[in-house]
Amino acid sequence: MARVHAGDGGGGDMTIDAYLAALERSLPRISRRRILAEAREHLRDSAATHGAAGLSLHAAEAAAVDDFGPVGIVARRLAAEGAIRETRISTLVALVAVAFFVFPLYVVPENSLPPAPWVEKPRDIFVLQLVSVVIWLTAGALATASAAVAWTRWSHLPLRFS
16 A cells, blocks of 8 residues: 655555545544545546556556545545535424424413413413514524525535635
8 A cells, every 4th residue: 555645635656545544534523434435436436447448456546546636625525515415404404393393382381281360361471472483483484494595506605615
């Protein structure tokens, strides 16, 4: 296995295993396993293509690594793509969580508390109810808007600047 050269972004005569080791150190811990498996597959396929063109195993691996790109740039791009996926998932979770607020705001009090002792609802309770419903509707609208933005091309904006 070739040594990773100091400051070497990607290529030279680096093997696939050395490249993946350098990439692993550059990736966030959360998505490391999935990203490395995909990168390994792409690099092996590329090396096989270069090997079929008549290059030795070492030269084919070095060519595949050169084609894949420098470790730093690849790690930033893959981390940004992972962040987009995580953002999409978190917006859906937020949307579902906001929908479940209907239980503590309506279902639980309606089914667990006794009837109110007053004939007409006091003004301060009415105002608190109104404020909580407005906050809940606002949270629902914001969660819906964030989910909509996360699932559009706007979520890829960080990739353009990396």
